[in-house]
Amino acid sequence: MNAPIANQGRNPFDDPVDRILAEIALSTQLPPSLHRKAVDRYEAVRKYLEADEAFNGDIEHFYPQGSMAIDGTISTRGTDDEYDIDIVAQLGGRFRSMDPLSILKELERALKDYPVRKVVRQTRCVTLFYSDNMHLDVTPSLRAYGTADRESYITHAKGPFAGADDQFVDMNAYGFAEWYRANTPLEPRLARAFRDRWFAMDAALAKAAEIDEVPEQCDFVVKNTATLALQLLKRYRNICYANYDGRIPLSVMLSYYAGVSARPNMSLSDMLVRVANWIKGDIDEANRRGQLLHVANPVTPDDVFTDRWPASFAQQEEFSRHLERLVVGVETAKRGDVTPDKLTDWLRAQFGDRVVTMAVDRMANMVGQSVQDAAHGYSRKGGLILPVAAATGLAVAPSVVRASPHTFFGERI
Amino acid sequence: MGALSMKQQRARMKALWPGFAERRIDFEQKSVRWVGHCRPQLMPYTLDVRYQLGGFPEVRVLKPELIRLPGNAEGSLPHVYPPAVDPTLCLFDPAENQWVSSMFIAETTLPWAYDWIVCYEMWLMTGRWTGGGRHGPARRMGVIS
Numbered sequence: 001m002n003a004p005i006a007n008q009g010r011n012p013f014d015d016p017v018d019r020i021l022a023e024i025a026l027s028t029q030l031p032p033s034l035h036r037k038a039v040d041r042y043e044a045v046r047k048y049l050e051a052d053e054a055f056n057g058d059i060e061h062f063y064p065q066g067s068m069a070i071d072g073t074i075s076t077r078g079t080d081d082e083y084d085i086d087i088v089a090q091l092g093g094r095f096r097s098m099d100p101l102s103i104l105k106e107l108e109r110a111l112k113d114y115p116v117r118k119v120v121r122q123t124r125c126v127t128l129f130y131s132d133n134m135h136l137d138v139t140p141s142l143r144a145y146g147t148a149d150r151e152s153y154i155t156h157a158k159g160p161f162a163g164a165d166d167q168f169v170d171m172n173a174y175g176f177a178e179w180y181r182a183n184t185p186l187e188p189r190l191a192r193a194f195r196d197r198w199f200a201m202d203a204a205l206a207k208a209a210e211i212d213e214v215p216e217q218c219d220f221v222v223k224n225t226a227t228l229a230l231q232l233l234k235r236y237r238n239i240c241y242a243n244y245d246g247r248i249p250l251s252v253m254l255s256y257y258a259g260v261s262a263r264p265n266m267s268l269s270d271m272l273v274r275v276a277n278w279i280k281g282d283i284d285e286a287n288r289r290g291q292l293l294h295v296a297n298p299v300t301p302d303d304v305f306t307d308r309w310p311a312s313f314a315q316q317e318e319f320s321r322h323l324e325r326l327v328v329g330v331e332t333a334k335r336g337d338v339t340p341d342k343l344t345d346w347l348r349a350q351f352g353d354r355v356v357t358m359a360v361d362r363m364a365n366m367v368g369q370s371v372q373d374a375a376h377g378y379s380r381k382g383g384l385i386l387p388v389a390a391a392t393g394l395a396v397a398p399s400v401v402r403a404s405p406h407t408f409f410g411e412r413i
Numbered sequence: 414m415g416a417l418s419m420k421q422q423r424a425r426m427k428a429l430w431p432g433f434a435e436r437r438i439d440f441e442q443k444s445v446r447w448v449g450h451c452r453p454q455l456m457p458y459t460l461d462v463r464y465q466l467g468g469f470p471e472v473r474v475l476k477p478e479l480i481r482l483p484g485n486a487e488g489s490l491p492h493v494y495p496p497a498v499d500p501t502l503c504l505f506d507p508a509e510n511q512w513v514s515s516m517f518i519a520e521t522t523l524p525w526a527y528d529w530i531v532c533y534e535m536w537l538m539t540g541r542w543t544g545g546g547r548h549g550p551a552r553r554m555g556v557i558s
Contacts, residue, residue: 016454336456339480340537343455357539364535367454368543371528378527381432382451401429403524406511408532408546410503412488413495 007264009187009225013197013386017333018268020343022194023359024351025228028235030073030083032198032221034134038068038085041136045114045128049089052110058093060143061150065173067234067251070180071222072258074231077238077248080354082133086125088173090141090152100155100166103140111138123158124169141171150174151300172300176252179299183259187224194228195221201362226262229271230255232351233326239352240322246311249319253295253305254279260298269334273327280323283316292316326350374405416514419443419466429519433462443467448475453527454534460526462518469512470522472502474530480537487542492529502529506547 012022030038046062049055066086067073076082095103108121111128118129125139141152153168198221222228233254241248254275261278263271286293293316297303310316329346332338338346347356366386370376375387377400385400419438426433426447433449443466450459459476479500481489493500504525505511512521532544 333455336452338456339477340455340534341480341482344538360535360538361541364539364541364543367531367535368541368545371532371544378453378524380430382430382453382527384453384527384531401520401524403528404521406504406521406525406528407506407509408492408503408529408542408544409506409549410492410494412548413490413493413497413500 007185007187009190010265010267011189011193012225012228012268013193015267015269016384017330019363019386020333020347020359021232021268021272021330022197022228023363024235024347024355025074025222025231026194026197026362027355027358028074028080028351029222029231030075032202034083034132035073038083038134038136041130041134042085042087045087045111045136045138046089048114049107049110054106055091055110058091058095059089060092061088061090063088063090063150063174065139065177067255069173069177070184070227070255072227072230072234072251072255074234074238076135078242079133080352082135084135084137086137086139086173088139088141088152088154088171090143090150092143095140096142099157099162100168101157101159101162103155104157104159107138107140121159124154124156142168144170148172148175148299151303170300170302170304172297172303175299176256176297176303179297180255180259184224184226184262185264187264190225190228191221191223224262225266225268225271226258226275228268229275230258232268232272233258233275235351235355236322236326237319239350240319246315247309249309250305253309256295256298256305257282269330273330276323276327280320280327283320283323287313287317287320371403372405374403377402414515416466417517419445422464422518425517425519426523430523433460433523451527451530454531456534458530460523462522462526464518464522467514469507470518472504472522472526472529473499474502479533482537482540485536485540487536488548491533491536491542492546492548502526504529506549508549 012018042062042064046059050059063069064086065088068085073083073085076084089107091103098106104121104126107126108119111119111126114128116128117131120127120129125137128136128138130136139154141154144151144153151172154171156169157163157166222231234251237249237254257275257279261275263274266274283293292310292313293306295305297305310319329350333343344356344360370386377385379385380399380401423435423445430449432451433447435445436448437446445464447462448459450457452458456477458474461473461475462470464470479490483489490500492503494503504522528544532542536542
């Protein structure tokens with residue numbers, strides 16, 4: 001019997017449409033320098049809390065949740081360079097007998113002099129606002145004993161006074177992250193391509209990296225196509241709802257769909273279309289049944305991801321229309337049915353002016369430099385093969401025609 | 414090294430670029446025309462390549478119609494030879510002898526035409542021509558009509 005073929009994944013920089021989408025994702029995701037800063041920061045916050053008499057010995061776990069736990073962090077909604085990092089502080093001891101608001105207030109007190117720009121108690125967490133626009137949400141939780149690993153209750157209390165709505169809410173961010181990682185395994189070819197792309201853009205980062213640093217250990221790198229598609233989808237949602245005040249489709253719900261629809265060795269554009277269609281299909285089915293979309297944590301059914309959105313049929317129908325527009329646009333680009341100038345306009349409208357400008361500028365520089373250096377080649381059908389792909393050996397294949405150096409001349413007409 | 418024969422050029426073209434078909438061969442004039450489809454990057458194109466022994470190869474984009482960007486620093490359409498209504502791509506610097514008749518069109522002119530297309534598409538997306546080159550006075554090269 002033949003050995004199973006490993007899921008290597010695809011290099012998104014091999015295909016022109018995927019290359020643009022990958023560059024857009026690169027422009028929105030948490031840069032490696034900030035990733036390391038985020039890790040340092042939440043470790044520092046833990047030490048600071050442990051030094052507080054009220055918390056000393058009662059912090060059972062302190063771990064990243066949400067996008068940080070699945071390498072899916074992108075810039076915060078309404079911004080191009082602000083990032084939210086979510087941390088769970090699992091508490092024990094005397095906190096187990098306290099009400100939600102008291103726990104949140106105790107956390108706020110312990111962090112009030114923390115050296116950041118601002119400390120704000122929210123409904124479910126305490127947020128630290130750093131001067132470089134990073135926000136660290138510390139969510140207190142209590143372990144739900146007798147349940148799966150780290151299944152917990154998180155605090156929910158508006159304050160400043162105790163209210164009837166104050167409650168503990170089921171949560172299993174840890175279990176969800178484990179589930180997500182199991183559904184979206186490492187795709188080495190993709191992870192390596194992204195690591196190399198970051199290194200190409202950041203010489204200091206490349207120099208600081210261990211020579212033998214492999215993608216599995218390179219914690220800042222997106223490790224599979226589904227997560228890359230998820231980042232694009234989150235960015236698209238952020239732009240769609242940029243001027244909207246109400247609640248929007250939750251990132252964790254989108255993460256669930258990326259995990260459940262993930263399939264090995266898909267192209268980035270195909271994966272983006274697949275996850276968007278999957279969500280749209282579920283919304284349309286819910287509409288047909290006269291129900292609101294219901295999505296729960298696959299490992300903890302009481303942890304409902306749609307508890308705050310959608311609140312109405314209109315909300316879910318609106319998101320379905322947004323998803324349809326995304327699918328049509330990506331498929332049109334894949335067919336080559338849109339001129340490059342119009343494609344840029346469309347991308348700007350869907351993913352934001354600044355990040356798309358950065359993405360296409362980088363792509364133009366990469367393509368132009370390859371042409372000037374004659375470092376690229378063409379397939380027998382005339383498809384461009386850039387040096388990033390050449391590194392995998394494609395350029396030396398007999399089916400690839402290498403371009404020779406030349407100088408464009410002629411007039412401007 | 415001497416000029417390659419029409420037979421050599423045609424054979425190499427056929428071997429490397431199966432998507433390009435010979436449309437007109439004039440044995441008396443020693444000229445040939447190829448038309449083919451390609452998609453170097455984002456959009457599909459139909460290219461017309463003409464060559465007459467002793468002259469320079471000439472490439473036109475038959476489809477789609479090339480887009481102009483009036484007011485762009487590189488001109489409304491960079492690195493072409495006039496006339497504006499029927500431009501041909503200018504793919505090498507004649508002063509540098511970058512193309513001589515001992516070279517295969519299939520290994521030079523056609524990949525260079527693809528280079529022009531990918532740079533043109535990036536130019537449409539960014540307004541910048543990143544493929545290098547220089548603009549000079551128009552000097553129609555020896556091509557077949």
